[in-house]
Every structure is written in C-alpha cells, then in structure tokens.
Amino acid sequence: MLIIDQEKCGKDGICIEECPFFLLKPDADGIPEMIPGAEAVCLKCGHCLAVCPNGAITLEGVSPESCEPVPKQIPISAESISQLVKTRRSIRVYKDRPVPREVVEKLLETVQYSPTAKNLQPVHWILVDDRPKIYQMAGLTIEWLRKLNMVPDIIEAWDKGHDIILRGAPNLAIAHAAKNSINPAADCAIACTTLELTANSMGIGGCWAGYFMRASKNYDPLKQFLNLPNGHKVYAALMLGYPRFKYHRIPPRQALKVRWL
Ligand SMILES: Cc1cc2nc3c(=O)[nH]c(=O)nc-3n(C[C@H](O)[C@H](O)[C@H](O)COP(=O)(O)O)c2cc1C
Structure with missing residues (x-):
C-alpha cells in the first residue's frame, strides 16, 4: 500500500507527523513504515505523499509524479x-x-x-x-x-x-x-x-x-x-x-458573534 523510495527519503519525519491517525513510524534506519493494522485505518487522504518534499512516497499506486503539483505562487490573494x-x-x-x-x-x-x-x-x-x-x-x-x-x-x-x-x-x-x-x-x-x-x-x-x-x-x-x-x-x-442582474454593493451582515474560550 505504501512504497517508500529509500534513496529519495529525507528521513525528516514530516509524513509521520502529518498522518492524521499516526499510522507511520520510522524503522531502524529512520525510513517511515506503516504500523501493524494501519491499512484498515488509513483514510487514503494522500497527505503523506503530498507533503513529502522529496517525492519519496507512493500510496496505493499513486506516485508523486502522477499528482498535480501545488504551484509555487498561488495567484489568489487573501483579498481576492x-x-x-x-x-x-x-x-x-x-x-x-x-x-x-x-x-x-x-x-x-x-x-x-x-x-x-x-x-x-x-x-x-x-x-x-x-x-x-x-x-x-x-x-x-x-x-x-x-x-x-x-x-x-x-x-x-x-x-x-x-x-x-x-x-x-x-x-x-x-x-x-x-x-x-x-x-x-x-x-x-x-x-x-x-x-x-x-x-x-x-x-x-x-x-x-x-x-x-x-x-x-x-x-x-x-x-x-x-x-x-x-x-x-x-x-x-x-x-x-447566469445572473440576469449585476449586484453593485455588498449588503452588510451582522457583527460577528464571537467568544474566545
Ligand atoms: C440552507 C439554506 C437554504 C436556503 N434556502 C433558500 C430557498 O429555499 N430559497 C431562496 O430563495 N433562498 C434560500 N437560501 C438563501 C438565503 O436566503 C440567503 O443565503 C440569505 O438570504 C443571504 O443572502 P445572500 O446569500 O445573498 O448573502 C438558503 C440558504 C441556505 C444556506
């Protein structure tokens, strides 16, 4: 289910930290491996494969090369x-x-x-x-x-x-x-x-x-x-x-109802 390219693996532990259910652990050489029973719990969310900076992880046959890359500069500002x-x-x-x-x-x-x-x-x-x-x-x-x-x-x-x-x-x-x-x-x-x-x-x-x-x-x-x-x-x-009319103003909304706990 999980294939690690040992040459590419940076042993940085990022995939281990990012796995939602802590299903990875380092082996004796620091290379991540799945813990026993992990396959049944794994969400197949692809986070381990997506977060690896070195492209060392293939999950369920999905290789890093087959994934769409995250653009370096996302051309959408917080303002937009x-x-x-x-x-x-x-x-x-x-x-x-x-x-x-x-x-x-x-x-x-x-x-x-x-x-x-x-x-x-x-x-x-x-x-x-x-x-x-x-x-x-x-x-x-x-x-x-x-x-x-x-x-x-x-x-x-x-x-x-x-x-x-x-x-x-x-x-x-x-x-x-x-x-x-x-x-x-x-x-x-x-x-x-x-x-x-x-x-x-x-x-x-x-x-x-x-x-x-x-x-x-x-x-x-x-x-x-x-x-x-x-x-x-x-x-x-x-x-x-397709809207027939264009809106020219942003109608106001209630003040935030917030309580920090
Ligand atoms: C769960 C939900 C159900 C809604 N149902 C209707 C609906 O049946 N008919 C309708 O005209 N608008 C419906 N609306 C739209 C709301 O009336 C609208 O979001 C609200 O008046 C605020 O306007 P805005 O969406 O333009 O900001 C619904 C919105 C939500 C979130």
Whole structure:
C-alpha cells in the first residue's frame, strides 16, 4: 500500500507527523513504515505523499509524479478570496440559457477536492438542465407544502405563477449521499457551498433550494421522481444559472458573534 523510495527519503519525519491517525513510524534506519493494522485505518487522504518534499512516497499506486503539483505562487490573494466570499449573492433571477453541461462538470471536478468526513467522498450529484423537469420538481414541492398547510404565501405566489421554490432556474444540482456515511449532511453542504463559490468565480449564480431539500427528504412522489439509490438521502441542492442582474454593493451582515474560550 505504501512504497517508500529509500534513496529519495529525507528521513525528516514530516509524513509521520502529518498522518492524521499516526499510522507511520520510522524503522531502524529512520525510513517511515506503516504500523501493524494501519491499512484498515488509513483514510487514503494522500497527505503523506503530498507533503513529502522529496517525492519519496507512493500510496496505493499513486506516485508523486502522477499528482498535480501545488504551484509555487498561488495567484489568489487573501483579498481576492475575501472579495469572492463577500460578493457571492444568492441569485434568484436567471438568464434563459442554461449553464452548459461541460461547465457544470468542470466546476464539480474542483468541488470534488472539498473536505469530507474521513475522506469518504460520499457525495453524489443529480444534475438537471431541463427547465420543465425543474418546474415539475418545484410543483411537487408545492404539493407537499400544500398538504402540510405550510407557507401559504409561497403557495399563493405559485398559484399566481411565481416560482419561489426553484425560481425558474435553468440548472439544478442536487447533492445526495448514503445515510449511513459518517457525516453526509456536512459533506453535501460543504460541497454545495464550494460549488456556489466556485460558480461565482465563473460568473455563474447559485441559490440554495431549502424548501426543495426538505420536500425531497419527506415527500414520496418527489423521492420517486429523483429515484435515489437505496439508503440515500438528499442533503443539499443548489439552483444555478447566469445572473440576469449585476449586484453593485455588498449588503452588510451582522457583527460577528464571537467568544474566545
Ligand atoms: C440552507 C439554506 C437554504 C436556503 N434556502 C433558500 C430557498 O429555499 N430559497 C431562496 O430563495 N433562498 C434560500 N437560501 C438563501 C438565503 O436566503 C440567503 O443565503 C440569505 O438570504 C443571504 O443572502 P445572500 O446569500 O445573498 O448573502 C438558503 C440558504 C441556505 C444556506
């Protein structure tokens, strides 16, 4: 599982210190080796291979040469990240044309690097770029809300032709995962948050679909429409599309609620 190139190994102990579960120890010559039973516990997170300054570690057949290098100078300043986070808005009014499939898939390839509990990477996506289907799902959500007599204003708006559920979005990304994964709700939420931010950096707007998420967990006709694998649940969903309007200001947010302990 772990191959150390003894000639390249600097015996610096960095991989030993960085392993999340302390699964490495130096052998008599100072070369790292796995402790007994490590294979069952290893997250396959690749940290040992990624952190080694000498490229001495191959993990599970993944060699240092086969990995994308971290650029020496990451061309993103703290200021640009701050701007990206602060200028992200929930976008609810979209241009008609959908985000092309290859663009959505490219975004998700980046999102795939988001953290997940125990590196399980449990997030699956259902992608939709067919407006009538998205409208149908909004309609099923309304059906559920109507049955429960919830949010009458939203139902009334729907009856008058306003879709407050999925906002007539041209694209929808639904994140689902196995319920028995370690923390599927957090993993899917992080993935959707990363997707929203990454999309924003490409001029694509997103908006969380909270009512749809709740209905997709609770309303059988919507669950049947989504046809999830057995044992899976929807944990996050994001409308996507090109914004019709540009935001000119950053609306203020509450003061931080902080207590240092
Ligand atoms: C979990 C979650 C669910 C949300 N559900 C909806 C929703 O169903 N419809 C909607 O229009 N916005 C929804 N939003 C967007 C929030 O209303 C929005 O983030 C908030 O008003 C702040 O605006 P901003 O995102 O532009 O900063 C949701 C946001 C989150 C995080």
